[in-house]
Amino acid sequence: MTYIDKETILEMYKRMNQARAFEEKVSYFFARGMVHGTTHLSVGEEASSVAACMALNKDDLITSTHRGHSQVIGKGIDLNKMMAELLGKYTGYCKGKGGSMHIADVEAGNLGANGVVGGGHGIAVGAALTQQMKKTGKIVLCFFGDGASNEGSFHESLNLASVWKLPVIFYCENNLYGMSVPVKNSMNIKDIAIRAKAYGIPGYVVDGNNAIDVYNLIKEVSEYVRSGKGPVLVESKTYRWLGHSKSDAQVYRTKEEVEEWKKKCPIRRLRKYILENNIAKEEELNDIEKTAKDQIEEAVEFANNSPNPPIETVTEDVYA
Amino acid sequence: MDMQKEFLDIPGKVRATPAARRIAKERGIDLFKIKGTGPKGRIQEKDVVNFKRDSLKVTPLARRIAESEGINLADIKGSGSEGKIMKEDLLKAKKEKDLKQKPVENLKKEIEVIPMSNMRKIIGERMSQSFFSAPTFTLNTEVDMTEVKKLRGEIKEDIMEKTGEKVTITDIILTATAKALKNHPMINASLSEDGQGIIIHDYVNLAVAVGMEKGLLTPVIKDADKKSLTEMVIAEKDVTERTMNMKLSPDELQGSTFTVSNLGMYGITHFNPIINPPNSAILGVNAIVDRIVPVGGQPVIRSIMTLSLTVDHRIIDGLIGAKFLKELKYLLENPLLILV
Amino acid sequence: MGQMKEMTYKDAVKTAMCEEMRRDENVFLMGEDVGIYGGAFGVSVGMFEEFGKDRVRDTPISEAAIVGAAAGAAVTGMRPIVEIMFMDFTTIAMDSLVNQAAKMRYMFGGKAKVPMVLRCPGGSGTGAAAQHSQSLEAWFCHVPGLKVVVPGTPKDAKGLLKAAIRDNNPVVFVEQKTLYKVKGPVPEDEDFIIPLGEGEIKHEGKDVTIVSYGRMLPRVIKVAEEMEKEGVSIEVVDPRTLVPLDKEMIINSVKKTGRLILVNEAAKTGGYLGEIASVVTESEAFDYLDSPIIRLAGLDVPIPYNPELEKAVVPSEEQIKSAVNKTLNR
Numbered sequence: 008m009t010y011i012d013k014e015t016i017l018e019m020y021k022r023m024n025q026a027r028a029f030e031e032k033v034s035y036f037f038a039r040g041m042v043h044g045t046t047h048l049s050v051g052e053e054a055s056s057v058a059a060c061m062a063l064n065k066d067d068l069i070t071s072t073h074r075g076h077s078q079v080i081g082k083g084i085d086l087n088k089m090m091a092e093l094l095g096k097y098t099g100y101c102k103g104k105g106g107s108m109h110i111a112d113v114e115a116g117n118l119g120a121n122g123v124v125g126g127g128h129g130i131a132v133g134a135a136l137t138q139q140m141k142k143t144g145k146i147v148l149c150f151f152g153d154g155a156s157n158e159g160s161f162h163e164s165l166n167l168a169s170v171w172k173l174p175v176i177f178y179c180e181n182n183l184y185g186m187s188v189p190v191k192n193s194m195n196i197k198d199i200a201i202r203a204k205a206y207g208i209p210g211y212v213v214d215g216n217n218a219i220d221v222y223n224l225i226k227e228v229s230e231y232v233r234s235g236k237g238p239v240l241v242e243s244k245t246y247r248w249l250g251h252s253k254s255d256a257q258v259y260r261t262k263e264e265v266e267e268w269k270k271k272c273p274i275r276r277l278r279k280y281i282l283e284n285n286i287a288k289e290e291e292l293n294d295i296e297k298t299a300k301d302q303i304e305e306a307v308e309f310a311n312n313s314p315n316p317p318i319e320t321v322t323e324d325v326y327a
Numbered sequence: 328m329d330m331q332k333e334f335l336d337i338p339g340k341v342r343a344t345p346a347a348r349r350i351a352k353e354r355g356i357d358l359f360k361i362k363g364t365g366p367k368g369r370i371q372e373k374d375v376v377n378f379k380r381d382s383l384k385v386t387p388l389a390r391r392i393a394e395s396e397g398i399n400l401a402d403i404k405g406s407g408s409e410g411k412i413m414k415e416d417l418l419k420a421k422k423e424k425d426l427k428q429k430p431v432e433n434l435k436k437e438i439e440v441i442p443m444s445n446m447r448k449i450i451g452e453r454m455s456q457s458f459f460s461a462p463t464f465t466l467n468t469e470v471d472m473t474e475v476k477k478l479r480g481e482i483k484e485d486i487m488e489k490t491g492e493k494v495t496i497t498d499i500i501l502t503a504t505a506k507a508l509k510n511h512p513m514i515n516a517s518l519s520e521d522g523q524g525i526i527i528h529d530y531v532n533l534a535v536a537v538g539m540e541k542g543l544l545t546p547v548i549k550d551a552d553k554k555s556l557t558e559m560v561i562a563e564k565d566v567t568e569r570t571m572n573m574k575l576s577p578d579e580l581q582g583s584t585f586t587v588s589n590l591g592m593y594g595i596t597h598f599n600p601i602i603n604p605p606n607s608a609i610l611g612v613n614a615i616v617d618r619i620v621p622v623g624g625q626p627v628i629r630s631i632m633t634l635s636l637t638v639d640h641r642i643i644d645g646l647i648g649a650k651f652l653k654e655l656k657y658l659l660e661n662p663l664l665i666l667v
Numbered sequence: 668m669g670q671m672k673e674m675t676y677k678d679a680v681k682t683a684m685c686e687e688m689r690r691d692e693n694v695f696l697m698g699e700d701v702g703i704y705g706g707a708f709g710v711s712v713g714m715f716e717e718f719g720k721d722r723v724r725d726t727p728i729s730e731a732a733i734v735g736a737a738a739g740a741a742v743t744g745m746r747p748i749v750e751i752m753f754m755d756f757t758t759i760a761m762d763s764l765v766n767q768a769a770k771m772r773y774m775f776g777g778k779a780k781v782p783m784v785l786r787c788p789g790g791s792g793t794g795a796a797a798q799h800s801q802s803l804e805a806w807f808c809h810v811p812g813l814k815v816v817v818p819g820t821p822k823d824a825k826g827l828l829k830a831a832i833r834d835n836n837p838v839v840f841v842e843q844k845t846l847y848k849v850k851g852p853v854p855e856d857e858d859f860i861i862p863l864g865e866g867e868i869k870h871e872g873k874d875v876t877i878v879s880y881g882r883m884l885p886r887v888i889k890v891a892e893e894m895e896k897e898g899v900s901i902e903v904v905d906p907r908t909l910v911p912l913d914k915e916m917i918i919n920s921v922k923k924t925g926r927l928i929l930v931n932e933a934a935k936t937g938g939y940l941g942e943i944a945s946v947v948t949e950s951e952a953f954d955y956l957d958s959p960i961i962r963l964a965g966l967d968v969p970i971p972y973n974p975e976l977e978k979a980v981v982p983s984e985e986q987i988k989s990a991v992n993k994t995l996n997r
C-alpha cells in the first residue's frame with residue numbers, strides 16, 4: 008500500500024464531491040426539461056473514476072465514456088466549460104458542438120467521451136501507440152463499462168495492445184448493468200478481469216467504491232504499463248445509483264438493491280477513512296464539500312450567461 | 328430492368344431540352360413552331376438554331392396571299408409536310424387578321440393607342456426625310472481605345488479640379504472628331520436647300536445626340552473645333568443637362584455641321600445611324616469591348632470600339648469617308664495628339 | 668513536372684508512401700500482412716526492409732481496432748496510413764472510421780485533427796466474388812468529415828496519395844485492384860502533389876462530356892480515342908477526388924458540350940454518379956443540356972463469381988459507345 012499525501016487525498020475528495028454535485032445538478036436540470044438531449048449520470052461511481060485519474064500523471068491520457076462526467080472531473084477539468092458544453096453553449100469545451108457525450112480536451116490529454124459503447128478502445132490503443140513510437144513515457148487509461156467488454160472492439164483492442172505491448176490501462180467500470188440487462192444475462196463469467204488471461208496480460212479486480220484501493224492499484228499498474236511491459240486490464244466493481252439515462256424508470260432492478268449500494272457510498276467511505284486516519288478535520292471536509300457545491304453553482308451561472316454558438320458555426324470545423 | 332412504359336405527351340407542353348429552351352427564349356421563338364428531331368420529337372438546340380436559318384417552306388400561292396394581305400410568313404405555322412406553309416394556312420391567318428381589325432368595341436381592352444407627341448412627330452418626319460432621300464451607306468472601323476482610357480485616367484483629376492466635371496470618353500471623342508473634321512471639309516459639309524450644291528463650312532458645329540425616354544434631340548456645340556478638351560467637357564455637360572431639362576433655346580438645335588450619336592453605354596456594338604439633315608454624315612459611337620488582339624504576333628487584351636460613319640453618297644464617296652475615319656482612328660489611338 | 672518514370676499503379680502507391688515516410692517520421696503504415704509479406708497485393712514490398720517493424724506494422728485481423736488505433740494515433744500527433752485488405756472489410760471498421768475518425772474534429776469544436784489515410788483496394792474483375800469485389804465509395808462520400816479519393820492512373824495514384832498523407836483530415840484512398848499492374852508515366856519529383864479536390868481533363872472534346880473515375884477511366888479514354896476517328900469529339904473529365912468534388916471543371920465541360928454521360932463500376936442505385944448528375948442539373952450547366960444525363964454504372968447485384976457474369980455487371984466499351992451514340996442521336 009502506497010503512502011498517499013494529504014494534499015492528494017483531499018484533492019481526490021474534492022473532485023469526488025465536485026463530481027457528485029455536478030451530476031446532481033445535471034439531474035435536476037434534466038428532471039425539469041431544462042436541457043436538450045439526454046445524459047448518463049455516474050452518481051455512485053465517483054471513487055472509481057476520480058481515484059483512477061488521480062493516480063495517473065498529469066500528462067497521461069484518458070478516453071472517456073458516455074457516462075464520463077466523473078471521469079473527466081477526475082482528470083481535472085474546467086467546470087465552467089464543462090457545464091457550458093452540457094448546455095450547448097459556445098463557451099463549452101466543444102463550442103456547443105459535442106454535448107454531454109463528447110466532452111473532450113485533447114490538448115490536456117482527454118481524448119473525448121464517446122457516444123458509442125466500445126468506441127474508445129481503438130482510440131486508446133492508437134494513442135498509446137503514439138506514446139510508444141515517440142517514447143514520451145506517457146500512458147493511456149481507457150475507461151469503459153461492463154457492456155463494452157462484450158463489444159468486438161474490446162477484444163480486438165486488447166489483443167492488439169497485448170501483441171504490441173502498448174501502454175494502456177484498460178479500466179472497466181463494472182456497475183452490474185448494461186442499460187437494463189444485468190451482467191449475469193450478458194456474459195458467462197462473473198469477473199471481467201479474467202478476460203485478461205485470454206490476451207496474456209495481467210488482470211485485476213478492485214473495489215471501485217474504495218477510493219484508496221483504486222488509487223493504490225492504478226498507481227501500481229501505471230508503473231508496470233509505463234515500463235513498457237504491455238497493457239493491463241483492471242475491473243472496478245461499482246454501482247450507479249441513477250437510471251441509465253434521463254428516461255429510465257429502472258424497472259429492471261429493485262429499490263432494495265439500490266439502497267444496499269447507497270450504503271457503500273464512496274464519498275462517505277473516503278470521508279470516514281480521512282477522519283479515522285486523522286488526515287484532516289471535519290471542518291476541512293465540510294469546507295471542501297461546500298466549495299465543491301459552490302463551484303458547481305458558479306459553473307451553472309457561467310453557462311447560463313454564455314452565448315449560444317452563432318448559427319454560421321454549424322458548417323465550421325468539419326475539415327481541418 | 329427498366330419497364331418500357333408508354334410515356335404520353337402532355338397537351339399544351341412541348342418536349343425540348345434546356346439548351347433548346349434557352350435559345351428559343353433568347354431569340355423569341357415559339358417552341359411550338361419548331362419541329363424537334365430528337366427522340367419522341369424532342370426539340371434540341373440545333374432544331375432551334377436551324378429554325379432561324381432555314382428558308383420557310385412556302386407554296387407560291389401561299390406566298391402571294393401573304394404578300395397581298397401583308398401577313399408575315401414567319402408568324403405562320405405550316406400544315407404541309409415538314410411544316411410547309413400552304414394556301415389554307417394563309418387563308419386561316421387572313422381570317423384571324425380580319426377579325427382583329429374589327430371595331431375597337433369588339434376587342435378586349437388590352438390594346439392601348441398612344442397619340443404621338445409633337446416631338447415624336449418631328450423626329451419621325453425628319454428621319455423619314457433623311458432616310459428616304461439620301462443614298463447613304465455606313466462605314467465601320469475598329470479603334471483601339473486602350474490609350475484613350477489610359478489618358479482619361481491620367482487627366483481626370485486635373486479636369487475635375489478645373490471644371491468640377493468628370494471627363495468622359497465621349498468628351499475625348501468629340502474633341503478628336505472636331506479636330507479631324509477640320510482636315511476633312513467634305514465630311515463637315517452640308518447639302519444646300521435645293522439639293523444641288525454642297526456648302527463647305529470653315530467652322531465645326533457639333534451636334535450631340537441626346538436620347539431621352541420621350542424622344543431624341545440634337546443640341547449643337549458651336550465652334551467645337553476651337554475648344555480644348557477642358558472646354559469641351561464643360562460645353563458637353565452644359566448642353567446635355569439643359570437638353571434633359573428642356574431648357575434649350577431654338578437656335579441651339581440648329582446650325583450643326585456634323586452629328587455624333589453615342590450608343591456605347593447601352594452595349595451597342597454596331598449600328599447604322601441616320602443622318603441628321605442637312606449634315607452630310609453622322610458618326611455612331613459603339614461600346615468599348617475588351618478583346619484579345621494580336622500585337623506584334625502576341626495575344627494581348629485591348630479595349631476595342633467600333634465607329635460607324637454613315638455618309639450621304641451625293642456628297643461623300645467611300646474613299647473620303649474612309650480617310651476621315653482613318654484620321655479619327657489615328658487620333659484616338661494616339662490621344663496625346665488630341666490635346667495638342 | 669520534370670522527369671517521368673514508367674511504373675505500375677501499385678509501385679506509384681508504394682513510392683508515395685516511401686517518400687512521405689522518409690520525409691516525415693510521424694508517417695507510418697499498418698495493416699494486415701503489410702510487413703515482410705509485402706501486402707496482399709504486393710503494394711508494400713520492400714518497405715519493411717527499409718523502415719523496420721516499428722513503422723511498417725503487421726496487425727492482427729482486427730479491422731475495428733486497427734482503424735480505431737489509426738484514429739487514436741492520428742489525434743495524438745502521428746500520421747498513420749492504415750491499409751484495409753479489401754474495401755469490403757471497411758464494414759468491420761465502420762464505427763472507428765465513421766463515428767470516431769470522421770467526427771472527432773467537429774464534435775470537439777475544432778480542437779482536434781485526425782490526419783490519417785485509410786487505403787483499400789476496391790472493385791471487381793478478379794474473380795474474388797461478392798465479398799471481395801465491392802465499390803463502396805458512395806458510403807464514405809456520404810460522411811461529412813471524410814475525404815474520398817479514387818485514382819485512375821499511376822501518376823494520379825502517386826500525386827494524390829502524397830496529398831492525402833499530408834492532409835490533416837481522414838482520407839479514404841480507394842485503390843483499384845485491376846489497375847495495380849497497369850503501367851504509366853509518373854513524375855519522379857518528390858514534391859509532385861496533386862491537390863485533393865482537383866480534377867483533370869484526360870481527353871479534350873466538344874460533343875459530349877464523360878465523367879469517369881477509377882477502373883472505368885481507362886475504358887472511357889479508350890472509347891474517346893477510338894470514336895475521335897469517327898469524328899465524335901468526347902471530353903473525358905476525371906474528378907480524381909470525389910469529396911471534395913471539382914464541380915467547376917465538370918460544370919464548365921457540360922456547358923461546353925451540352926451532353927453528359929457518367930461512368931463508374933459501383934452499383935447504380937445510391938451510387939455516386941447520382942450525386943454528380945444532381946450537381947450538374949442544379950448548376951447553370953442545366954441551361955446548356957441538350958440531352959438527358961446518362962449514368963452507366965454497375966448492375967444492382969452482388970458481384971458474381973463466373974467471369975462472364977462478372978464482366979457483365981460493369982459497363983463495357985460497347986455500352987459506353989452506345990451511350991455516346993444515343994446521346995448524340997447517331
